[in-house]
Amino acid sequence: MxxxxxxxxxxxxxxxxxxxxxxxxxxxxxxxxxxxxxxxxxxxxxxxxxxxxxxxxxxxxxxxxxxxxxxxxxxxxxxxxxxxxxxxxxxxxxxxxxxxxxxxxxxxxxxxxPTDFAPDRRTTATTERLDFVLRIKAGQFFLLDRNGPLNAILPVPPHAESAELIEAVAGAAVFWTAEGELPLTVIISPADPRPDRSYDRIAEVSCHFHTGHVELREVAGRKLPLPPLPAGHGDYRLRLHTNDSGCLLHIFNQPRSKPLVH
Incomplete structure (x- = not known):
């Protein structure tokens, strides 16, 4: 590693x-x-x-x-x-x-x-929104360093940060949700977009991404690259919102802090 x-x-x-x-x-x-x-x-x-x-x-x-x-x-x-x-x-x-x-x-x-890391754009980046429909197997999907291994987070190591819906280690996070097709909106922001209280459940953890290049990953399925993270490599906050109609994932630059369940 x-x-x-x-x-x-x-x-x-x-x-x-x-x-x-x-x-x-x-x-x-x-x-x-x-x-x-x-x-x-x-x-x-x-x-x-x-x-x-x-x-x-x-x-x-x-x-x-x-x-x-x-x-x-x-x-x-x-x-x-x-x-x-x-x-x-x-x-x-x-x-x-x-x-x-x-x-x-x-x-x-x-x-x-390193020159292949994502650049630090926190003072110039704008909020980006991406919409996906994920194919969920085993009740989980992932956010990983690009081309990172799933075994970084599965099985979930004892030292992982945990907040009910999310577990994370450096370079990898697993999100727990229902089986089947999942509408997922991803908001990538240089600042905290604030929780969306219209969702039933909200949880968040910190996660360090080594290069600032990340991807969504399905179990035995697709790799879905995301745009470069706005502050480049470093600590980010992952906030997952869930309800019966789908999920909203916030990814934003924030120094590491303790897990939180809203």
Whole structure:
């Protein structure tokens, strides 16, 4: 599997987190549990997760309730999802070609973005709509890196992102739907087109596409190439809407964030 080439979103995320350094802006009151865990001895552990207001880094605090005057609290930091970093979209727009080239070189890509990748057109691309009728077998269809293998997502690996209707790993997503002919509208956009609430079910996940060239795939059926993705290679949000009359799939550039079921 190819090592992902960093995108401008990755540069922006790195810059924001490094600029914050260790001087994080966490809320003062972090000892209100946001969740609980059970440890190996069966004891309840309180957990609080709060993001830095400047860079999104998560501070995780853990403690047990105590009847005494003191609490033993352990703390650690977790990196944020890029989509949870405040101001990342604006910072991405400010990344210069020189900054991008320098970051690529430090990450092992001194030659820059390969010339056969889709270009980054996020500032000039317009929304595209494509209509298909897919032949659904085994209740599934796919969105893959162009000419990518189905075994990247089938069987679905344990580490896949999951949101009921969709499961995804880097370069591959499987969508679960009914058998038979499926009317599918695909909207490819440089920005979030917002959910269409006229559909019964809506779910979304993030997926990294290695080159910005993708295709729809049927089980033992057709490969249907899509236009180049608007921001080239990198992270995209896949939002599937379903109802009895068909499906709507949104594909839009967005830094990686957690799965969501509406």
């Amino acid at each position: 190819m090592r992902p080439v960093p995108s401008r979103d990755d540069v922006a995320a790195d810059m924001i987190v490094r600029a914050c350094g260790y001087d994080h802006d966490f809320p003062d009151d972090v000892l209100k549990p946001t969740e609980t865990e059970i440890d190996s001895a069966g004891r309840t552990i309180n957990v609080n997760r709060v993001p830095c207001r400047a860079c999104g880094t998560i501070m995780v605090s853990r403690w047990q309730e105590s009847s005494g005057p003191y609490l033993a609290v352990t703390r650690m930091h977790e990196p944020p999802e890029p989509g949870d970093i405040p101001g990342i979209a604006e910072r991405t727009e400010q990344v210069t070609d020189a900054e991008f080239a320098e970051f690529l070189a430090t990450q092992g890509f001194p030659e820059g973005v």
